[in-house]
Amino acid sequence: MKLGKSFFLVVLVFGLVIVHFFANSLGGHSFVAAANELVTLAEDKKWDIHEWQILAREEQGLITNQESFRQHVHMMSIDLDDWNVTDVDDSAQEWKATLTNQNPIMDVQESLTIFAYPENGQYRLAHTYKLQGSSLHTLASQQLEPLVNKRIDSFSLDQSAIYTQLKTSEDQSYLEHHESLSHFATELLESLDAKQVEALEEESFVSFSAYLENWEQAISTNGEEMNLQLAIRQEQGLGSRTTVTIGTPIITTEY
Known part of the structure; x- marks a missing residue:
């Protein structure tokens, strides 16, 4: 199991780099078609969604020191006066601040x-x-695209790819009519209607x-070309569950 997890963490990091590199040629920011198809799939399968998320990431300019970083965070917090600064860490070599x-x-x-x-x-x-929720109705809402586009503009993410994914976790009833996770x-x-490109298959974990x-x-x-990742993990033992994660163009969280 460690091999599969490590392998796909490498794929995740590499994939983020590749998607960012080709962001200019991806043809716009519309995530609506993918989101709607994922919603339809979840509704058809009667899934209880654990979480969905939409993510965009883009590099900005260069700064010279910690004071410049703190000033940038301060200016963003002024622009987002109804947001909360929940985490600021500039004690290590890399610095991070989060507003929610x-x-x-x-x-x-x-x-x-x-x-x-x-x-x-x-x-x-x-x-x-990052935008997160658990309601399929919200993911399919017509209000979502204007909100995401507004944030893309406000946060200087104009050249970013858009990552959309959902996760569901249920009991073993998922597998009642299937001979294996791969099936x-x-x-x-x-x-x-997706064409398989690559696959990693283990006894209790598969990723396509x-x-x-x-x-x-x-x-x-x-x-x-690929624009979909699907991961299924089957937990063993008492209270065992099956977790399905689907992301486009790749999954952006550990699974």
Whole structure:
């Protein structure tokens, strides 16, 4: 199990770099088609969604020192006067600050994480915006795209790719009609009309990369395009559960 987990953490980091590199050619920020298809899949399977999230990340300019970082965080907190600064850490070599906002109207949580890391004697800033919720109705809401587009503009994420994913965790009833995790995964890919690109299969964990023609964003892996990752983990023992994570163009959290 350690091998599979480590392997896909490497794939995740590498994939983030590749997607960021090709962000200019991904054809816009629309995540709506992918989000709607994931909602439809979850509704068809009668999944109880644990969490969904939308994420955007982009590098910003260079700064010279800690004071410049603190000033940048301060200015962002002024612009976001109804957000809370929940975490500031500039004690290590890399610096980080997080601002969060609870949006009760849409039942979502937003966060902006500001990073600074060394680069040729200076520090490179990066912004990561994350929108999280658990309601499929909200993920399918027409209000979501204007909100995400507003944040993209406000946080200087115009060239960022958009990562969309959802996670569900249920008891073993998921597998009642499937002979294996791989069979279950294949059925899910077929439900999305996705073409399999790569796969990692273990006894209690599988992860598939795939490609859907009607989703805008895609990255290249081993000469083939992919824009979907699917991971299924089966927990063993008392109270065992099956967790399904689906992300586009890749999964952006550990699974």
